[in-house]
Amino acid sequence: MNRIFKGHSLIYSALYKRGRVCLLMALFIIIAQGSQAQCDIITDLKKDKLTELSLYFYPSTLRMANLDKNEEFNRLIQDIKKLVFYRMNGKFEMIDLYNIYQELQSNDFEEYVVVDGPKQKFYLLGREKPTETIGLALIEGQYYIFDIAGSLEVKEIPKLYKYISQNDSTFKNKFSQLLDLAAVGQNMAENNHR
Amino acid sequence: MKKLTVIAIAMMWSVSSMAQDNAITKYFSKYVADTSFTKVTVTSKMFSLFTEIEGEDEAEKEVLEALSKLKGIKVLRSENPTNPKSLYMGAVGTIDKDSSYEELMSVEDGDENVKFLIRDKGSIINELLMVVGGKEEFIIMSLFGEIDLKQIAKLSKVMKMKGMNHLKVLDSDDE
Numbered sequence: 001m002n003r004i005f006k007g008h009s010l011i012y013s014a015l016y017k018r019g020r021v022c023l024l025m026a027l028f029i030i031i032a033q034g035s036q037a038q039c040d041i042i043t044d045l046k047k048d049k050l051t052e053l054s055l056y057f058y059p060s061t062l063r064m065a066n067l068d069k070n071e072e073f074n075r076l077i078q079d080i081k082k083l084v085f086y087r088m089n090g091k092f093e094m095i096d097l098y099n100i101y102q103e104l105q106s107n108d109f110e111e112y113v114v115v116d117g118p119k120q121k122f123y124l125l126g127r128e129k130p131t132e133t134i135g136l137a138l139i140e141g142q143y144y145i146f147d148i149a150g151s152l153e154v155k156e157i158p159k160l161y162k163y164i165s166q167n168d169s170t171f172k173n174k175f176s177q178l179l180d181l182a183a184v185g186q187n188m189a190e191n192n193h194r
Numbered sequence: 195m196k197k198l199t200v201i202a203i204a205m206m207w208s209v210s211s212m213a214q215d216n217a218i219t220k221y222f223s224k225y226v227a228d229t230s231f232t233k234v235t236v237t238s239k240m241f242s243l244f245t246e247i248e249g250e251d252e253a254e255k256e257v258l259e260a261l262s263k264l265k266g267i268k269v270l271r272s273e274n275p276t277n278p279k280s281l282y283m284g285a286v287g288t289i290d291k292d293s294s295y296e297e298l299m300s301v302e303d304g305d306e307n308v309k310f311l312i313r314d315k316g317s318i319i320n321e322l323l324m325v326v327g328g329k330e331e332f333i334i335m336s337l338f339g340e341i342d343l344k345q346i347a348k349l350s351k352v353m354k355m356k357g358m359n360h361l362k363v364l365d366s367d368d369e
Contacts, residue, residue: 113236115232116234118232
């Protein structure tokens with residue numbers, strides 16, 4: 001009887017340990033999948049060495065960027081899980097941008113807004129599950145890509161735009177500040193590299 | 195490479211404009227390949243996002259409801275064209291040939307001419323078309339979907355698009 005009990009105990013113990021290992025593995029897979037929530041098409045650009053500058057924003061860093069403590073800005077970013085901002089390098093060309101655009105469309109991304117002009121281009125695409133918004137832009141000969149995981153409070157965009165245009169001489173001025181921020185990020189990255 | 199890029203742009207525009215019944219797709223596709231023109235498209239998907247938003251007050255609710263019924267916006271804009279007046283006259287002449295468009299309003303002054311036209315099916319307006327011919331620019335904008343004439347003035351305030359400010363006169367709340 002005791003032998004049978006001991007045998008059962010050993011089997012249960014082995015199953016318990018195996019179960020824990022399985023549970024840990026499952027958790028690891030879930031976490032790994034969660035961290036890959038952002039689209040591979042965009043994150044691969046960094047791996048392919050097509051980016052000149054990469055900035056990553058999380059809810060905490062986005063709130064920190066709101067120096068004026070603007071409520072609309074906070075509402076706009078409240079459901080954003082991660083924001084990736086890339087400034088592309090010289091290897092990235094117009095045809096690469098179109099290829100990304102088409103690849104995104106074949107990966108369930110839908111077209112939201114397209115601006116195609118002689119001086120600037122902007123493509124905004126999104127998908128619902130998982131919620132992700134991607135912007136591809138060409139401004140003054142420089143390519144930019146941003147990828148937002150999580151939802152953007154669409155209603156707040158006009159209010160934010162109004163706020164920016166009322167409190168700044170021009171929207172461009174504010175945008176240039178963002179680009180300055182990008183330059184600061186680049187300097188920091190270069191200093192860290194040294 | 196430049197040829198490839200132009201073909202890619204034309205393909206993208208034609209795919210996005212498929213199954214959309216509006217004047218720009220119908221009559222002004224020749225400007226799509228013209229790289230001096232800025233082309234803007236806002237799709238129905240973008241407007242459908244407004245259906246999930248709750249307005250804070252009655253006025254905001256009305257605007258959001260009006261926005262959610264839109265199927266899209268298409269804009270063609272040329273800055274500093276060689277002859278903006280002839281572009282304007284050509285566009286108006288093309289639209290005039292189509293009897294389904296009815297003139298809603300026109301503004302003519304020394305600096306710019308603006309014409310608004312609508313296309314309706316019964317009591318529902320399916321398209322609002324705006325043609326602007328200024329001294330230095332030419333714009334055609336098509337707003338399509340289900341458009342409430344009473345809401346047009348309110349939408350024009352939200353959109354802040356050049357020329358649309360003339361529609362403010364239609365807003366009965368401003369009287």
